[in-house]
Amino acid sequence: MSLLALEKVEVHYGGIRAVKGIDLVVGQGELVCLIGANGAGKTTTLRAITGLAHAGGRIVYDGEDIAGAKPHEIARKGIALVPEGRGVFPQLTIEENLAMGAYTRGDRAAVAGDVERVFTLFPRLKERMRQTAGTMSGGEQQMLAIGRALMSRPRLLLLDEPSMGLAPIMVDRIFEVIRQIAGEGVTMLLVEQNARLALEASRRAYVLESGLVTLSGEASALLHDPQVRQAYLGE
Amino acid sequence: MGTLDRVRADPRLKWAGVALIAVALLALPFVLAMAGTAWVRITNLAILFVLLSLGLNIVVGFAGLLDLGYIAFYAVGAYVYALLASPHFGLHLPWWAILPIGAAVACTFGVILGAPTLRLRGDYLAIVTLGFGEIIRIFLNNLSEPFNLTNGPKGIATIDPIHVLGVDFSSATRIGDYALTGTMKYYYFLLAVLLVVIVVNLRLQDSRIGRAWEAIREDEMAARSMGIDTVRMKLLAFAMGASFGGVAGGMFSAIQGFISPESFILTESVMVLSMVVLGGMGNIWGVVLGAVLLSFVPEILRYTVEPAQRMLFGRSLIDPEVIRMLLFGLAMVVMMLFRPAGLLPSAVRKRELSTGRDDGDGA
Numbered sequence: 001m002s003l004l005a006l007e008k009v010e011v012h013y014g015g016i017r018a019v020k021g022i023d024l025v026v027g028q029g030e031l032v033c034l035i036g037a038n039g040a041g042k043t044t045t046l047r048a049i050t051g052l053a054h055a056g057g058r059i060v061y062d063g064e065d066i067a068g069a070k071p072h073e074i075a076r077k078g079i080a081l082v083p084e085g086r087g088v089f090p091q092l093t094i095e096e097n098l099a100m101g102a103y104t105r106g107d108r109a110a111v112a113g114d115v116e117r118v119f120t121l122f123p124r125l126k127e128r129m130r131q132t133a134g135t136m137s138g139g140e141q142q143m144l145a146i147g148r149a150l151m152s153r154p155r156l157l158l159l160d161e162p163s164m165g166l167a168p169i170m171v172d173r174i175f176e177v178i179r180q181i182a183g184e185g186v187t188m189l190l191v192e193q194n195a196r197l198a199l200e201a202s203r204r205a206y207v208l209e210s211g212l213v214t215l216s217g218e219a220s221a222l223l224h225d226p227q228v229r230q231a232y233l234g235e
Numbered sequence: 236m237g238t239l240d241r242v243r244a245d246p247r248l249k250w251a252g253v254a255l256i257a258v259a260l261l262a263l264p265f266v267l268a269m270a271g272t273a274w275v276r277i278t279n280l281a282i283l284f285v286l287l288s289l290g291l292n293i294v295v296g297f298a299g300l301l302d303l304g305y306i307a308f309y310a311v312g313a314y315v316y317a318l319l320a321s322p323h324f325g326l327h328l329p330w331w332a333i334l335p336i337g338a339a340v341a342c343t344f345g346v347i348l349g350a351p352t353l354r355l356r357g358d359y360l361a362i363v364t365l366g367f368g369e370i371i372r373i374f375l376n377n378l379s380e381p382f383n384l385t386n387g388p389k390g391i392a393t394i395d396p397i398h399v400l401g402v403d404f405s406s407a408t409r410i411g412d413y414a415l416t417g418t419m420k421y422y423y424f425l426l427a428v429l430l431v432v433i434v435v436n437l438r439l440q441d442s443r444i445g446r447a448w449e450a451i452r453e454d455e456m457a458a459r460s461m462g463i464d465t466v467r468m469k470l471l472a473f474a475m476g477a478s479f480g481g482v483a484g485g486m487f488s489a490i491q492g493f494i495s496p497e498s499f500i501l502t503e504s505v506m507v508l509s510m511v512v513l514g515g516m517g518n519i520w521g522v523v524l525g526a527v528l529l530s531f532v533p534e535i536l537r538y539t540v541e542p543a544q545r546m547l548f549g550r551s552l553i554d555p556e557v558i559r560m561l562l563f564g565l566a567m568v569v570m571m572l573f574r575p576a577g578l579l580p581s582a583v584r585k586r587e588l589s590t591g592r593d594d595g596d597g598a
Contacts, residue, residue, distance in 0.1 A: 050460060075462035089453035091583045100450050103443070104462035140299060152462065 304368025341481025
């Protein structure tokens, strides 16, 4: 049973078609990645799913077509986005940022429990809980952005370039956590330019080129696909 | 701050402090009346400006939407009161009916301004709101033709004062040996309204709505991804800010008994915004302080500048009206240099300036 299914999804920016009719499926509990070069339409695809970009075609989430729904409605249905460039609230503290993540929830006790869970996942955030997000390093902000997204208890977590601009050691740490979250059964769609890391972490993958899906399949198979190796793994 | 925190921590000391402030506020008009009735009137106007600043603070301080035409809502509230309680149309509705109507009409205008500007931020929003403020004023100036709605630049006179339980607020009441002047009665009335407005503001700031505004101010896109309906929340900020402005306008009408478009010029919008910025955007007590200071300092200067010149130079060199604004402007510049986040900055603004980050929304 798929949690998310994109059917012939198209996105136009003005006269330009950034996404030209793609089909993509994310099963319940799966970690799927979407790789491709700059400008291939990866971020746009996520924007379409979250309602931030107007999309044509069908976006079926949990049996319901959500194409055309408002971003806040989609967020309330359990889709959380960790945006490109992290998008933390820079002047709010770690604690306040996490509280914002739980905005749609009313169950205070459970929210407090989830804050603890995020702190166990990222002990670094606990050390800095009263510090403002803008003063932290990129990697810490990325941790916070992921933690904040988890605070909504998402059924589907969308990650946009979590490794972008981070030190290699931080990238490893972030991917460790992504694996851990996936292990807990959270369904994830991961968009990455770092194809190797993404393919190693995922079960299935899609390759996006100029707004079209050119390849898809088991991530392990794509890792050994000569075309992928040449174009995205630098071999 | 150490002593103040200790006082806050002890509930007995805290309530004693509150009681002290309450007594001081209740006794204030009698003390001021000794210096002259004018000072009580100035205090009343100051409270109106506090109300306006608190309303604008919702839009600018909480939601981060720069509004340069805020006085328009004050004007709308004032004209609603004037039209419904004056011989102009021969209507004489009671104040408790008109103030909510005024708030509702101003609220509608808030949404009318808010809806088309939802996509705008910073400078662009400022320009549109500035235009909106001017449009309202120009309409008020010209809507005497073909149908005489506003009586044009001549304004509306003999507006009904407020009556509470048969007590007329426009004239003095004798209580034993003391005469309670109309101005003093309005002072207590305004004080009561102010108390309600402050409580509403404090509750708002701590509510889910307040948090949503905070998120929008910080990063609108991220706020949407958190499940916040940014369109509704921004409209709500405009609507609530406008409603408070409308109530203040209604009371202005009742107190003055006469209004004309001249009272609602751009300078007034700028003044209210200065009060919010000087006091500390987003901090309710800061905004109150800013409004009180900017209302009183120019008046104090009005009465002190000329005697000071006479004392120093033997004669009056510069017209007090000129030097008053000069000193006022100087004070603003100095303030912004030394306390850019305002007198009592909100926690978030303080961080913003100390980290020296520019998140570029310009608001």
